[in-house]
Amino acid sequence: MSGSRLTRRRAITLAGAGVAGVAGVAAGAGALISGSRDPAAASDHPAQAVPFHGEHQAGIVTPAQDRLHFVAFDVITKDRGRLVELLQEWTAAAARMTAGRDAGVLGAVGGMPEAPPDDTGEALGLPPSQLTLTIGFGPTLFRDADGRDRFGIADRRPAALAELPKFPGDALQPQLSGGDLCVQACANDPQVAVHAIRNLARLGMGVVSVRWSQLGFGRTSSTSRDQATARNLFGFKDGTANLKAEETDLLRDQLWVQPGDGPDWMTGGSYLVTRKIRMLVETWDRTSLAEQEEIVGRTKGSGAPLGRTDEFDEPDFAARDADGQPLIAEHAHVTLAHPSRNNGAHLLRRGYNFVDGSDGLGRLDAGLFFIAYQRDPRRQFVPIQTRLARHDVMNEYLRHVSSGLFACPPGVRDGGDHWGRALFG
Amino acid sequence: MSGSRLTRRRAITLAGAGVAGVAGVAAGAGALISGSRDPAAASDHPAQAVPFHGEHQAGIVTPAQDRLHFVAFDVITKDRGRLVELLQEWTAAAARMTAGRDAGVLGAVGGMPEAPPDDTGEALGLPPSQLTLTIGFGPTLFRDADGRDRFGIADRRPAALAELPKFPGDALQPQLSGGDLCVQACANDPQVAVHAIRNLARLGMGVVSVRWSQLGFGRTSSTSRDQATARNLFGFKDGTANLKAEETDLLRDQLWVQPGDGPDWMTGGSYLVTRKIRMLVETWDRTSLAEQEEIVGRTKGSGAPLGRTDEFDEPDFAARDADGQPLIAEHAHVTLAHPSRNNGAHLLRRGYNFVDGSDGLGRLDAGLFFIAYQRDPRRQFVPIQTRLARHDVMNEYLRHVSSGLFACPPGVRDGGDHWGRALFG
Numbered sequence: 059m060s061g062s063r064l065t066r067r068r069a070i071t072l073a074g075a076g077v078a079g080v081a082g083v084a085a086g087a088g089a090l091i092s093g094s095r096d097p098a099a100a101s102d103h104p105a106q107a108v109p110f111h112g113e114h115q116a117g118i119v120t121p122a123q124d125r126l127h128f129v130a131f132d133v134i135t136k137d138r139g140r141l142v143e144l145l146q147e148w149t150a151a152a153a154r155m156t157a158g159r160d161a162g163v164l165g166a167v168g169g170m171p172e173a174p175p176d177d178t179g180e181a182l183g184l185p186p187s188q189l190t191l192t193i194g195f196g197p198t199l200f201r202d203a204d205g206r207d208r209f210g211i212a213d214r215r216p217a218a219l220a221e222l223p224k225f226p227g228d229a230l231q232p233q234l235s236g237g238d239l240c241v242q243a244c245a246n247d248p249q250v251a252v253h254a255i256r257n258l259a260r261l262g263m264g265v266v267s268v269r270w271s272q273l274g275f276g277r278t279s280s281t282s283r284d285q286a287t288a289r290n291l292f293g294f295k296d297g298t299a300n301l302k303a304e305e306t307d308l309l310r311d312q313l314w315v316q317p318g319d320g321p322d323w324m325t326g327g328s329y330l331v332t333r334k335i336r337m338l339v340e341t342w343d344r345t346s347l348a349e350q351e352e353i354v355g356r357t358k359g360s361g362a363p364l365g366r367t368d369e370f371d372e373p374d375f376a377a378r379d380a381d382g383q384p385l386i387a388e389h390a391h392v393t394l395a396h397p398s399r400n401n402g403a404h405l406l407r408r409g410y411n412f413v414d415g416s417d418g419l420g421r422l423d424a425g426l427f428f429i430a431y432q433r434d435p436r437r438q439f440v441p442i443q444t445r446l447a448r449h450d451v452m453n454e455y456l457r458h459v460s461s462g463l464f465a466c467p468p469g470v471r472d473g474g475d476h477w478g479r480a481l482f483g
Numbered sequence: 484m485s486g487s488r489l490t491r492r493r494a495i496t497l498a499g500a501g502v503a504g505v506a507g508v509a510a511g512a513g514a515l516i517s518g519s520r521d522p523a524a525a526s527d528h529p530a531q532a533v534p535f536h537g538e539h540q541a542g543i544v545t546p547a548q549d550r551l552h553f554v555a556f557d558v559i560t561k562d563r564g565r566l567v568e569l570l571q572e573w574t575a576a577a578a579r580m581t582a583g584r585d586a587g588v589l590g591a592v593g594g595m596p597e598a599p600p601d602d603t604g605e606a607l608g609l610p611p612s613q614l615t616l617t618i619g620f621g622p623t624l625f626r627d628a629d630g631r632d633r634f635g636i637a638d639r640r641p642a643a644l645a646e647l648p649k650f651p652g653d654a655l656q657p658q659l660s661g662g663d664l665c666v667q668a669c670a671n672d673p674q675v676a677v678h679a680i681r682n683l684a685r686l687g688m689g690v691v692s693v694r695w696s697q698l699g700f701g702r703t704s705s706t707s708r709d710q711a712t713a714r715n716l717f718g719f720k721d722g723t724a725n726l727k728a729e730e731t732d733l734l735r736d737q738l739w740v741q742p743g744d745g746p747d748w749m750t751g752g753s754y755l756v757t758r759k760i761r762m763l764v765e766t767w768d769r770t771s772l773a774e775q776e777e778i779v780g781r782t783k784g785s786g787a788p789l790g791r792t793d794e795f796d797e798p799d800f801a802a803r804d805a806d807g808q809p810l811i812a813e814h815a816h817v818t819l820a821h822p823s824r825n826n827g828a829h830l831l832r833r834g835y836n837f838v839d840g841s842d843g844l845g846r847l848d849a850g851l852f853f854i855a856y857q858r859d860p861r862r863q864f865v866p867i868q869t870r871l872a873r874h875d876v877m878n879e880y881l882r883h884v885s886s887g888l889f890a891c892p893p894g895v896r897d898g899g900d901h902w903g904r905a906l907f908g
Contacts, residue, residue: 125700127838132845175772178764179718179783180701180836183711233843248700249714252838256716256847260768267845273838275550275673275698276605286608289674291681293604339603343685347600358604411605413552413677413698414839418658420557420692422681 102284104246107186110156112469113326114314117190118406118431119303121282123244126274126410127251128332128427129259130237130462131266133199138209138482144265145478148193148241148258149470152477155254158186178260181253189245191254193477194330194464197221199238214481216320218329218434219465225447227458234334234460237269242330242429244408248273270460272334274410274427281408287361287369291337291411291424292455294354295361298369299396301406312404312433319433323480326468328431331439334412334460337425342455353451355390363392389449395442403438405430425456435463527709529671532611535581537894538751539739542615543831543856544728546707548669551699551835552676553757553852554684555662555887556691558624563634563907569690570903573618573666573683574895577902580679583611603685606678614670616679618902619755619889622646624663639906641745643754643859644890650872652883659759659885662694667755667854669833673698695885697759699835699852706833712786712794716762716836716849717880719779720786723794724821726831737829737858740893744858748905751893753856756864759837759885762850767880778876780815788817814874820867828863830855850881860888 104123108116135141200215201207241258243251252273259268278290279297283304290296301308310316315324342350347358355373356363363373365385373392377385386393397404407430414423432438447453467480529548533541560566625640626632666683668676677698684693703715704722708729715721726733735741740749767775772783780798781788788798790810798817802810811818822829832855839848857863872878892905 129841134845172771172773174769175718175775175783177718178716178768180714180716182714182718182784234840249836252700252716252836252849256764256768256849259847260765263765263769268841268847269845271838271841271847273698273700273840275677275700289605289607291603291605291677293600293602293607339681340685340688343603343681344599344688346597348597350600358600359607411674411677413696415659415698416554416693416696420559420694422684422693422696424677424681 105185105187107157108188108190110153110191110470111472111475114328114469115190115192115466116156116469117192117242117244118313118328118408118466119281119309120188120190120244121285121303122277122279122408123188123190123246124275124277125245125248125251126277126427126429127243127248127255127271128274128429129241129243129255129271130196130269131239131241131259131262132269133208133238133265134267135265136208140265141209142478142482144262145193145482146476147261149476149478151257151261152191152254153470155181155257156186156189156191158189178253178256180256181250184247184250184253187245187247187250189243189250189254191258192242192244192330192466194240194242194466195219195481196237196239196462196464198236202238209482211481214321214323216324216465218315218320218324218436219463220436222331222435222440222461222463223444225443225458227447227453227456228461229457229459230461231459234270235462237462237464239266240330240332240462240464248275272412272427272460274412276411278409278411278426279407281406290409290426291339292342292350292354294350294356294358295369296409296426297407298356298361299392301404308404309406312438313406313431315433324465324467327466327480328406328433329435330462330464330466331428331430331432331435332460332462332464333428333458335426335428336423336457336459338421338455338457339424340421345455352387353391355386355392364390387451389451391446391450391452394445394450400442400445401437403432403442405432405438405442431466530610530612532582533613533615535578535616535895536897536900539753539894540615540617540891541581541894542617542667542669543738543753543833543891544706544734545613545615545669546710546728547702547704547833548613548615548671549700549702550670550673550676551702551852551854552668552673552680552696553699553854554666554668554680554696555621555694556664556666556684556687557694558633558663558690559692560690561633565690566634567903567907569687570618570907571901572686574901574903576682576686577616577679578895580606580682581611581614581616583614603678603682605681606675609672609675609678612670612672612675614668614675614679616683617667617669617755617891619665619667619891620644620906621662621664621887621889623661627663634907636906639746639748641749641890643740643745643749643861644888645861647756647860647865647886647888648869650868650883652872652878652881653886654882654884655886656884659695660887662887662889664691665755665757665887665889673700697837697852697885699837701836703834703836703851704832706831715834715851716764717767717775717779719775719781719783720794721834721851722832723781723786724817726829733829734831737863738831738856740858749890749892752891752905753831753858754860755887755889755891756853756855756857756860757885757887757889758853758883760851760853761848761882761884763846763880763882764849765846770880777812778816780811780817789815812876814876816871816875816877819870819875825867825870826862828857828867830857830863830867832856856891 361369670676786794
């Protein structure tokens with residue numbers, strides 16, 4: 059069976075055939091509980107493939123998968139041609155891996171018997187698991203820390219890709235922040251997401267180098283109305299008021315870069331902000347339920363705004379208790395982050411919980427890997443985070459340790475298109 | 484809904500009712516592909532509960548779940564009574580959480596409205612997911628690094644709980660090694676495993692402190708003949724020849740501590756060795772397929788021993804190729820680890836893949852968190868690892884960075900029994 063072609067496609071068929079009575083626990087528990095999932099939709103099946111090609115990149119409004127492997131790369135070549143070539147190779151590999159094709163082929167590179175296998179093999183036998191791969195370009199790709207325009211694209215840098223300001227309380231670790239390129243891999247099986255990032259890194263040897271990487275184990279946002287809202291490590295439902303795939307008008311206004319917004323190459327793309335937010339869960343766990351709910355502005359059980367009964371009820375910021383005090387505090391997280399307090403700004407969030415072992419001080423190194431897509435960070439993430447960083451009582455329990463900003467180009471069209479075409483031509 | 488009693492039991496019912504057509508991808512893909520799973524067996528359902536009580540602890544021969552959160556604690560109290568009290572509290576919490584009972588109750592501790600919630604809440608709405616919690620006692624619990632018998636149990640230390648020797652090539656980090664206590668949480672949903680460890684740590688505040696903790700995302704061993712063999716990050720099937728739950732005679736001989744083996748309190752228990760093994764995947768990925776297979780002694784595609792055709796065929800160490808060379812090298816991993824070369828010694832392994840971000844040198848910090856249970860490490864892990872550490876060509880691609888050794892007592896019987904009873908009386 060050396061060099062066998064046991065493809066992941068075969069695994070899908072097997073999984074599809076034998077599924078009755080076996081629940082999708084890790085992958086599908088949230089969706090099952092919501093009761094609103096349409097089991098007939100093939101691409102809605104947690105084992106299936108999500109289309110790679112399209113107007114926009116997959117992995118943005120795609121219903122948030124349950125697992126994440128995110129990587130930021132430094133470009134270590136100075137050769138523009140080699141970089142573009144890698145982006146082409148990556149695109150082909152991404153199209154294959156997201157479809158579950160060829161990922162299980164253990165043939166040697168170029169057919170040379172003494173060459174390494176052309177796939178690392180750990181996803182052999184696993185279905186596509188709704189893998190999406192989403193690429194982004196960081197500010198340093200256009201002009202590096204020394205001011206150099208390594209690849210002749212400084213004049214193509216969008217104004218919206220302006221370095222984020224330092225926010226009050228930031229405790230960023232430079233080695234965990236930034237990056238010339240990023241790839242977000244989301245899937246319902248972490249082995250599939252890890253396999254994809256590892257194989258992109260392998261293809262990039264000598265051209266790029268892994269700067270930082272992050273695994274996430276539980277989604278904290280829904281990006282579709284069909285998904286139940288999941289919980290973050292504070293135990294609260296997170297992302298109830300998130301931008302959702304069904305809100306087409308809001309997506310146009312708040313998510314996708316429109317013609318005239320900046321350089322043409324970004325039209326149909328979106329800007330990505332990542333923040334690794336350490337959560338001091340041990341301190342949080344010593345806080346009373348009443349105080350936790352006051353800080354968040356929502357009920358812990360149902361997720362309803364304080365004073366309301368259903369998770370999806372709109373917060374009533376005017377409501378008062380018997381003593382005339384606001385039911386939702388002015389400095390509650392839900393108030394500060396609400397579009398009505400931020401010039402109507404929304405974010406499409408798709409963050410993940412993480413636990414990276416312990417911190418050497420007897421505590422878990424746990425938190426939220428925050429991911430938000432938007433049309434222009436200068437009008438969305440930056441003002442919202444400025445307000446939160448200044449006033450949110452939750453900050454007492456948070457440390458922002460990593461930050462990333464990336465311009466994610468539009469989707470790849472079938473045929474000769476590739477991840478670098480929009481930017482590099 | 485403040486303080487609501489939306490229990491995980493309700494979630495199970497919902498999951499059970501709405502499951503048709505939604506595959507258990509992350510949780511069940513391996514099992515689905517094997518085609519041999521019995522969907523009728525309730526405890527075999529990846530969402531269901533595994534019984535907590537029994538002759539042996541769950542989480543040892545229990546069919547390996549897909550996700551791991553492992554934690555080692557230092558005991559920071561000097562008060563034996565408080566430690567025993569915590570072990571009692573932990574036992575009650577473990578029984579509840581593994582059954583999916585009460586974990587979703589957000590009532591305040593002791594019913595005091597200003598007290599913190601008595602559960603952290605992030606597993607609200609999630610089913611039990613086959614959660615198992617397995618406790619172990621480290622050598623330092625009996626006598627600490629300064630030689631102190633803090634809890635009056637030095638004379639109860641089993642001879643088999645002898646500190647492991649330093650093996651050639653070991654690169655152990657003391658802060659990631661050892662521990663007075665450990666808890667292994669395995670589940671098909673990582674949020675459930677993380678929730679369990681976090682809540683045990685929360686209950687232990689002031690009595691224990693997290694020393695180190697490790698997440699694992701993909702099982703690398705099967706502990707039941709019904710499970711398909713999963714792959715490690717070298718892309719090879721791992722654990723093909725593992726001890727399995729069905730091999731009752733071998734389990735008695737190799738896994739469970741028998742009467743007369745040592746102190747009575749360990750009868751029915753087992754010894755646990757953990758090793759965090761960094762895998763230099765980038766170097767491995769540059770190695771040819773032929774060389775990888777020679778190092779392992781198995782075919783990468785099917786997992787069959789070299790020269791054989793089926794994964795479960797016995798390796799034929801006498802087989803020669805046309806040139807008279809052994810088909811399976813004398814220093815292949817499969818040869819060195821084989822019971823026939825180790826006085827018949829077997830291990831029950833249930834390790835997990837990990838990726839802990841990157842190493843700051845452009846590489847993924849990835850590998851295997853090795854877990855092995857056995858009747859006596861002095862006759863099993865130690866001689867096997869000594870042989871591997873000396874001769875295994877695979878060592879070129881491995882670094883052992885953490886090591887743990889724990890005595891896992893027998894199972895908890897229903898009623899007044901608890902995790903500390905066997906040892907502390």
